[in-house]
Amino acid sequence: MRLPLVIGGHIFRQGSVIVTIIALVFVFIFVIQHMTYTQTSGPSTGFIREAVDQALDSINIRFKGRISPISTEYNLLDLDETDPRLAELAAEKCTIEWMNADRLQQDHPCVIETIRRRYLHPPADLDVPYNLVAPNKADPSVGQATSILNYLGNQTKGFFIECGALDGEHLSNTLYMERTMQWGGVLIEADQTSFGKLLSRRRKSYALPVCLSLQPYPTQVTFKVTYAIGSVQESLTPEQSKESNMLTLQCFPIYSILLAIGQTRVDFFSLDVEGHELRILKTIPWHKVDIKTLAVEWDHVGEKPLVDYMGPKGYYVFGRNTVNVGNDLFFAKNDTRHR
Known part of the structure; x- marks a missing residue:
């Protein structure tokens, strides 16, 4: 070894x-x-x-x-958090270029500190009013929030991740949880125009203008900007790469983002990234996190590959959403079946 x-x-x-x-x-x-x-x-x-x-x-x-083999699979340093070398590694030649070129580990201090310093936006203060387009619409999701909350027994003060958060209001799977049920979490949106609007909504959650990495290390990718369906582009012709709606964006593994926030226990993970859902799920070191429920869009991937992957990780399907703008599978951890 x-x-x-x-x-x-x-x-x-x-x-x-x-x-x-x-x-x-x-x-x-x-x-x-x-x-x-x-x-x-x-x-x-x-x-x-x-x-x-x-x-x-x-x-x-x-x-x-x-x-260990599992640390190799997920590209982890696996240093004990009390290891004195962590402080040295955080400062040692820590640049975005080095981080990407060397494919640093998901839990590398440089990756975590880069997220905190350069990309992580703090929640708006609780006493600051929301700035919503439709403030009287309690739940802008198309059934996801209701399904998850019903499963969790209308849990209050939970923690969510929403990847594909758009402007923080339109079709948001988490706004109702935040406004009504006192939840908090992290909102991830790669489209820079949508992210600017998201910040203006004054959400009470962390926010990041990045994409989720398709690999267990930080990457830079070409992102096609199309409102509500923007996505990472891996194979482009020279002509396509010159199109005005193509941007270079920084991506991080979801586990790195959770470490940067200091929260690895998640009550709800909403994942809608226009076809890359399964690859993102495969970067997660499941033995390091505790995610209770997920809503995963299956349009591009198909149901079977998602179910086949999540089953051995300890999850089962407890529901489906078949609305055109929200074809999701709802997963829950096996140890929550009693609910």
């Missing part, structure tokens, strides 16, 4: 075999030197063992924290 290696504050990614070998050579030389000393001065075997341990510790090879 390959080892994560940290030398001078730098974490070398898996596959840096040469670096690991060089580090071990230094350890070997260190041991030989102490063995020579043993022959002349005669320290105990315990001293030599301690010297070897110190040498290994000096180059910070984490034998105890070897990368």
Whole structure:
């Protein structure tokens, strides 16, 4: 199994075999030197063992924290939150270019701090009134909010994620929860025009003008701007890439965003990203989060691939929405079946 290696504050990614070998050579030389000393001065075997341990510790090879297959799958550092190296990594050459080029781990401090510093907008103060186009419309969703709240027993003060939040009002799956049920959460909208309107609504939730990454690391992508159905574009002709409605946007894994907010327990995850839903779900380290319910649009992906993926993750389908603008599957965690 390959080892994560940290030398001078730098974490070398898996596959840096040469670096690991060089580090071990230094350890070997260190041991030989102490063995020579043993022959002349005669320290105990315990001293030599301690010297070897110190040498290994000096180059910070984490034998105890070897990368597990699941951490490899989800591209995780998996450093303990008390590890002093986290502070060094947060400041070490932390740029967007480095973050994307090196495909930094979802839980890398640089990724988390970049989200906090550059992209995360705080909630509006509770005493600031909403600025809505249709303030008398209690629930602008097309059944999602009602279905989820019914399942959760009209839970109050929950936490949501809404990806594909549009302007924060039109077709919002979470506005009713926020206004009436005292929920809070995070609103994610990649379309910059829609995001500007979202901020003007004075929602009482965090907001980010980014897209969700289709990979377990930060990426920059081309985004096609089309109101309500904007989406990430992966295959473009040279002519298409020059179109005025094509923008370059920064994407982050959803897990990175949750870490930046400090919230990994989620009561409702609304995912509507025009065809990339399954790929986004596959970036989530499910063993690191607790997501109770989800509404996932299935138009482009189809129901079966979503059900086949979510089943082994511990989720079952408890409902469907077949309205033209909201073809969703409603998932719930198996341990909530009693509701």
